[in-house]
Amino acid sequence: GAVVSQHPSRVICKSGTSVKIECRSLDFQATTMFWYRQFPKQSLMLMATSNEGSKATYEQGVEKDKFLINHASLTLSTLTVTSAHPEDSSFYICSAPTWEGKDGYTFGSGTRLTVV
Amino acid sequence: DQQVKQNSPSLSVQEGRISILNCDYTNSMFDYFLWYKKYPAEGPTFLISISSIKDKNEDGRFTVFLNKSAKHLSLHIVPSQPGDSAVYFCAASLTTDSWGKFQFGAGTQVVVTP
Numbered sequence: 001g002a003v004v005s006q007h008p009s010r011v012i013c014k015s016g017t018s019v020k021i022e023c024r025s026l027d028f029q030a031t032t033m034f035w036y037r038q039f040p041k042q043s044l045m046l047m048a049t050s051n052e053g054s055k056a057t058y059e060q061g062v063e064k065d066k067f068l069i070n071h072a073s074l075t076l077s078t079l080t081v082t083s084a085h086p087e088d089s090s091f092y093i094c095s096a097p098t099w100e101g102k103d104g105y106t107f108g109s110g111t112r113l114t115v116v
Numbered sequence: 117d118q119q120v121k122q123n124s125p126s127l128s129v130q131e132g133r134i135s136i137l138n139c140d141y142t143n144s145m146f147d148y149f150l151w152y153k154k155y156p157a158e159g160p161t162f163l164i165s166i167s168s169i170k171d172k173n174e175d176g177r178f179t180v181f182l183n184k185s186a187k188h189l190s191l192h193i194v195p196s197q198p199g200d201s202a203v204y205f206c207a208a209s210l211t212t213d214s215w216g217k218f219q220f221g222a223g224t225q226v227v228v229t230p
Contacts (some may be wrong), residue, residue: 034217043220045220
């Protein structure tokens with residue numbers, strides 16, 4: 001079945017540095033990728049929608065200059081957390097519609113970001 | 117604004133018994149619903165879905181019920197097994213808006229005891 005490979009699974013970075021998270025679609029083309037964030041004991045919250053070849057659409061309250069999304073190809077979408085701060089520590093996960101199978105979309109395995 | 121709510125943060129059930137997880141939503145336009153299971157440090161795993169044109173969908177031990185008038189759905193797991201211990205999320209989507217874009221509940225931690 002369709003798989004989204006997400007890397008890294010865990011990352012620890014210092015405050016002020018930038019971190020890039022990659023999501024690659026394997027065996028299918030992801031024209032759209034959804035990026036979610038989950039804080040402890042809270043639900044997954046949609047941050048932004050990336051579309052191949054165009055600008056990402058950000059949800060209300062999400063800083064587009066802080067969370068840079070690039071979707072330059074049909075198989076790769078990246079989320080870069082710029083100038084990370086401890087409050088950015090969270091679980092980030094991507095999801096892509098696969099247009100096949102009973103669920104039609106698949107999630108990456110997630111990235112646990114810790115900013116120290 | 118939390119449009120999908122799971123009011124029970126945790127549920128403990130004995131192995132072999134039924135687990136019932138509940139989910140409420142506020143947007144009557146939602147037309148597609150899912151239940152996901154999530155283990156720590158892993159991505160969500162799809163369990164079962166239901167379209168708003170149905171009121172029940174069954175897949176093995178998992179059954180999802182949808183009550184559109186009450187804006188409520190539930191997941192039944194029968195019989196519960198220790199491997200079912202995980203966090204369960206319900207999610208809702210407005211498919212005419214954007215396929216694959218979901219609003220998630222906060223999750224219910226299920227613990228199945230032997």
